[in-house]
Amino acid sequence: MTTATPTPEPTPEDIARGLAELEHHLAANTPAPAPTPAGIDGQTRRVARLRAEVAEAHQLARLQSDDAPLLLDTPKVRKRRRAANEAARLHELGQDPAMRAWQAARMRRVLVAAAMAALTLALAWSTAGVQHFAADGAAAWSPSWVFAWLVEPFMSLALLVVVGARAYMGTRGQPIDSLTLVRIEWLFLGLTVGMNAWPYLPWSVPVFSLSRLVLHVLGPIVAVAIVTALPIILAAFTDLDHSTGTGTGTGTGTGTGTGTGGRLTALTYGANAHDPVSPTATDPARPAAPEMPALVQRARALITAGELPATPSAYKLRQVLRCGMDDARAVRDALLAEGMA
Structure with a gap:
């Protein structure tokens, strides 16, 4: 009969070594602890939101203390500055003698063109009155009635030749101061006024009408006014001084x-x-x-x-x-x- 050999008792070193291996095994194989539920360490959503607001407020305070954005021009300021600069340059250009001469020449051309157009219309207006005077009751489409329409046009063309020549020479700084031409103008205008007014004067009609008389002499009167005023206006343009002058201002704005x-x-x-x-x-x-x-x-x-x-x-x-x-x-x-x- 065989007897079992007794197991030797472990020494303290064996026990210490076994405990160290057990701790190492547990540390290597134990899973990570679950995260701490929110609120246990004080990091709630409300605290996180407030911390973000405080950080944002600090950054905004630092940025608002910088005045650099206030030094920039807004679109409205730049628009006003551009308009002011343009106005100053236009004013400076307006003082230039060449610019002033160009403005005067342009205005003179406009006035002469408007005056000649008004004179042509005024003479055309009086054509019907002159035809009524020249026809002298002739039947419509008779030779006398047809040729009566030509009386005013050939007088108007002759008058426009004289007025146009004086106007053109006036724009060139060489006005024609001829008493003969003035008399020719007044002769044509007098004939036009007389032929327009004669059939409507009190002794020419059974019932006098002032409105009809004024209506028929309106064209010749306008022509007289234009022929009288145009040489005066052109003479004033000729005497213009386009230099800056040597004047002194009043100094109140x-x-x-x-x-x-x-x-x-x-x-x-x-x-x-x-x-x-x-x-x-x-x-x-x-x-x-x-x-x-x-x-x-x-x-x-x-x-x-x-x-x-x-x-x-x-x-x-x-x-x-x-x-x-x-x-x-x-x-x-x-x-x-x-x-x-």
Whole structure:
């Protein structure tokens, strides 16, 4: 009979080694713990939302303290600035002698064309009255009745030749001051008025009607007015001075001045304020500013360099020299005086 060999008892080292292996096995094979339910550590949705709002508020506060967006021009400001710049440039262009001459020539052409059109219509209006006078009761479509329609046209064409020649020569600065032509005009106009009015005068009709008389003499009266006024208007255009003049403004916001020969200059800006240190140049009671010769010398140099026209306007000088309007006028007057000397 065989007896079992007794198992030796484990030593403390064996027990410690076995416990270490067991802990290592459990650490390697134990699953990760489940996440902590919301609310246990205080991280609720409300706390997260409030924390996000606070962070956003801090960022907004830092951004709002920066004034860079306020320095940018809005579309409305840029539109106004562009309009103001355009108005200033148009005003400057309007002071240029060439521009003023072009404007005057365009207006003169428009007025002459309108006057000639009105004169032609007025003479055409009187054709029926002249035909009634020239026909003298002739039967319709008879030779006398037909030829009566030609009386006014050939008189009107002759009158338009004289008026057109005087108008054209007036636009060229060579008005025709001929007493003979004036008498021819008045002869044709007198015949037209007389032939239109005669059949409707009180002694020519059984019942006088003032309205019919006025209606028939309206065309000739308009023709007389145009023939009388057109040479006067063209003479005024011929005497226009397209230079900037040598005037001085009134200095209360907008002013007008008189140039050489008594002609009016264009509107200008306000004068300089009276300053005891720098008196205005246009005030005769005050002495000229000490820096005025330097401004004149600088303007002369700019004209020589081609940066200013030969006869710059006060507005242009004010822009280039960056001085007051009164000083700019004084510089302009000094330059003009040098040019006439």
